[in-house]
Amino acid sequence: MIKRWNKFFYRNSKIGSDPDSSWKLQNEQMKTNEVYKLINFAEGGTLIEAYDEGGIHESYEEKKARMKPFIKAEIEDKFLYPEVNRVDEKKYRKYLKAQEALSKLHNRNKENETRLQIDANGNQHDIGQSMVSLASVISQYDVHSCYWTLDRRGGVGETALHMLFVNNTPKTLTIAKILLELYPQMAVDAYMGPDYFGETCLHFAIINNSMEAFKVLLETRYCDVHARARGKFFVPVDIKLGAEVLQKDNYEGLAYYGEYPLSFAASVGNDEMYDMLLQYGADWTKADSFGNTALHLTVIHNRIDMYHHAVTHVTTKADPSVQNKAGLTPLSLAAKLGRSEMFKAILEISATKFWSYSRMICNAYPLTNLDTIAPNGDTNWNSGLMEIIQGDDDDHLNMLEGGVVTSLLDQKWKSFARRKYFRLFIFHVIHIIFLSCAVYLRPFDINLILGGTDASSIARYVFEILTCIGCVIAIYYIIREIVIEGILGFVQNLKTVPSRLLYYLGCVLMLLCIPFRIAKLVSVEDWLLAFAIPFLWSYFLFFARGLSLTGPFVTMIYTMIKTDILRFSIIYVILLGTSGVVFFYLFNDLNIFAFQTELGSFMTLLQMSLGEFDYDAVKSSRYPPLSIILFVVYMLMVHILLLSMLIAMMTRTYETIAAKTQKEWRRQWASIVIILERSYRNEEKLNFQNKYSKPIHATRMTSEGPAEDNAPLQVNVEDRGLLWVHDRGVGSGERKAVIGGRWKKTGSMAAKIQRSMVDEKNENKFESTKYSRHGVPHPDISERRKQDDQYTMPDSN
Incomplete structure (x- = not known):
């Protein structure tokens, strides 16, 4: 409970609040840590001094020969193991516990703000920020190879070789090359501190785009091409702020490159490094902590050319259907992130070209990762089309205009959605007519509601029975939809269209009227009927969303309710509650009707906020001057200020949506198409898919489909695609x-x-x-x- 409480209020209970803690730690240890005496951030240290002794005219081989005795004495004898050592979890846990001693010591000594870091040898070093918790690092630990001693590293677990690559100057890179030629085993070392845990020099060479350093590292044969940079510096922002799991699947982070060197190369778009890593045994299928492969990283960093290079590689082609832990393929990830150009590029790369004539071209686009219908007929919630429809950015709206997505939605509309849309609309109109006739024929006499035998009562009975039959049919389809899509899919449908939820509630309330009428509880029936009627009528908003004339306005209503009215209501309730208690106290026992009861006081203030009030009643309080002052303040705060703000906010919402009316309507229309699709059984959805898709592997193709008369009618979705003949424009x-x-x-x-x-x-x-x-x-x-x-x-x- 305490952990949740801290997470709710501070959002960073897991990670220190200072984002520059590692830099502070390194700077504060600059004078005491032996690693920083060799090389520091200011391009100083004994290594630099030894390099500069030979002057600018000294050749590389001469420098290497001259520096070799110094390196042996100052580095090999002091910092290196006799051979590459395997660091087990027990030894690493001891190392981190020594680091964590700092935090505990700081809590005991807050007065002088002294915080000491204790290394494995018992030496103490002053630092400025507590470390990440031990459990958060051990949970992701795996066995690492180590050549630089574990207990004699920099403040964040780095070696001198790492510092040379951090500086990234011609001089430091030359020194690094000398070290690697003398001690190639140094390439195996990674950062061992929590902040940059797992980062190697190979990661640095890729980020610095240094091909020379990259080749030198790979040629040592000690580089781990599957090393994972998993420190908190490399995770997305919401994880860095302390979230247990990824809150948003947008993977936003300034240094999120996918942990593996191959993913780093894909993120920066260096195809030459990508190819060399593959030659040295890198596996593109390796996924990071979030399941993202190198192919996903090209989408996250919007590297279109790199994606094309990876999926069309001569020797090792990447599979575009690979999924991350969120179930997203590169195509659906591009749709979710709103990368319209990347989305189009992925579609074009995967397309099968049948013919082209001048600027006209006929392509078949695979439906596996694009369509909302999965190969088994289930709803593909992670498909590219679904991510576009559920997106709320302007980029998603633009992706619905023209292209393959619009063509796919048009084909769905023509195949099944249009027919069901109008069938449901006609059914609802008839249902509302029956309901209206039953209500208009309802007598005022309570005794005639159940026992009337005249022609009007008989007609009313007929319309009431027909209305209840319509409600039963609607509930039957509710149950059918739950069976088909599951409870989660059904809830997802209701979240998309709130009017459907109100309609279903209205049907349930109508059926509940039957037992209360039999029990002669007419008042309860009246209450149920009073709520059921507007709920049933609200279903017309569902059909209004599908029309270009009314769809944007329905969207405006939903948006205003979710944002403007909700924010207004919170502040309004606070002011209303505060003023209601005060006014009730001032008029208590004075026999003033407007403020005679608690509820009456609130209702009177509600009426006053709309501009209707009795000033004489306000002056009749126990303290007239005080009540007049409170009345003026209340009217200024609510009637003038809050209502004006509400109007301004609603105006802004209207202008925002009105500026993209056509795009908003297309999104609402697309949502209706998908909702109608999910109401069919899997077999029916696959049959519909066969109607608007064509076999990809046909030998001859026309604009209408396969040219062969004996072309197969039933083909698996992996072998089917959307046929689209279009003008490709100027190439x-x-x-x-x-x-x-x-x-x-x-x-x-x-x-x-x-x-x-x-x-x-x-x-x-x-x-x-x-x-x-x-x-x-x-x-x-x-x-x-x-x-x-x-x-x-x-x-x-």
């Missing part, structure tokens, strides 16, 4: 040709202009020479030309 090759042509045309025009300028210049030079003395140009050639024109030879005629 990249055509764009290059057009741009090249324009440049050629511009270049030829420029050449003509240049030639004309040169000719004019030569002509001017010729004229200047003609009218010159001793080679000196005449000052005014134009005047001389005018004189020559006056002495032209006359025409022969």
Whole structure:
């Protein structure tokens, strides 16, 4: 309970509140830690001094030979194991417990803020922030190889080689290369502290995009190409803030690159490093703590070219259908994150091209990860289409406009949704007509409600029976839908369309009226009927969402209720409750009707907030001046301020949705299509899918489907795709040709202009020479030309 309480209020009970704690720790140990004496963040230390002794004219081999005795004395003899050592969990637990002693010591000594780090040898070092809990690190620990001694590392578990890569300058990288050539086993070491746990120099080389360092590390043959950088620095933001599980599957994090070196290379888009890692045995199927592979990381970091490279690799093709722990494939992940360009690129890469003519092209797009119907007929909640419809960003709205997604929804609408939509609408209209007739024919006399025998009562009985039959049919389909989709799927449907929930409640309330009428509890029946009637009528909002004329306005209503009215109601209830108690106290025992009871006081204030009030009643309190002051304050706060704010908020919501009316309607329409789809049995959904999809592996294809007469009608969904014939527009090759042509045309025009300028210049030079003395140009050639024109030879005629 205490853990949940702290998590609710602080959000970081698991991790220290200072995000720069590791940097502070390293800086505070800069003068005492032996690792930082070798190399520090300011590119200083004994390693740098030893490197600079030879001067700038010393060759690399000479530097290496000169530094070798120093490195042996200062590094090998002091910091390195005789050979690569396997660090077991027991030894690592002892190391971290020594680190955690800092936190306990700090709690006992808050007065002078002294916090000491105790290493495995018992040495104490001052630091500035408590460590991550031991359990949070041990839970993700696996056996690590270690060449640099565990008890003589930097403040966050790093070695001198790590520090050289952190600095990332030509000088430090050269020193790192010398160390790796002398002691290639150093490449095996990873950060052992909780903050950067598991990060190796190979990760640094990829992030720094240093191909030279990358090759040197791989050539040592000691690099672990499956090393996992799993410290808190590399996790998404919500996990870093202390959440037990990922709250949002957007994987937002400044340094979230997927733990593995191959995922790092995919995240930064370096295909050359990606290929080399594969050659050295890296496995692209390795998934990080969230189940994301290198292919998922290309989507998260929006690397379209890298995704194409991975799935079309010559030797090791990545499988685009791989799922992470959230059940998301790269396609559905791109849809969830709103990466429209990545989503389109993945679709185009997976498409099967049948024919093209000029700018027209016929492609078949696989439905496995795109369609909401799974291969077995169940609803694919993690499909690309489902993620787009459930998304709430503008990017998701844009993905519903045009393209494969719109074509798929259109095919679903034509195949089954349109027919069921209008069938349900007609059924509901008839149901409401029966309900309205039964209500309008209801007598005021209680005795005639059950025992009437006149024509009006008989007609009322008929309409009431028909209304109840309609409610029974509706409840039957509710049960049927629960059986088909399960209770979770049914709840998901209700969350999408609140009006359906009200409609189902109205049907239940109508049926509950039957036993209370038999028991002659007419008052209870009236209460039930008063709620059932508006609930049943509200179902028209479901059908209004499917029309382009009314759909955006229904969306506005839902949005205003969820946001504007909810926020207004919270503040309004607080003010109403406060004022209601005070006014009831001021008018208690004064026999003023408006404030005679507790409920009456609240209702009077509610009426006052709408602008209707009796000022004489307000002055009749026990303390008139006080009641008048409270009345003015209440009217200013509620009637003027809160209501004006509500109007302003609703206006903003209206303008936001009105600016994207067509897009909002398309999303509501798409939601209706999917809701109607989920009401069918699995066999029916697969039959519908066969209608709007075509076999991908057909040998000949037309715009209508397979050209063969004996083409199979039933094909598994993995072998079926959405056939889409469309205008592909101007391709990249055509764009290059057009741009090249324009440049050629511009270049030829420029050449003509240049030639004309040169000719004019030569002509001017010729004229200047003609009218010159001793080679000196005449000052005014134009005047001389005018004189020559006056002495032209006359025409022969």
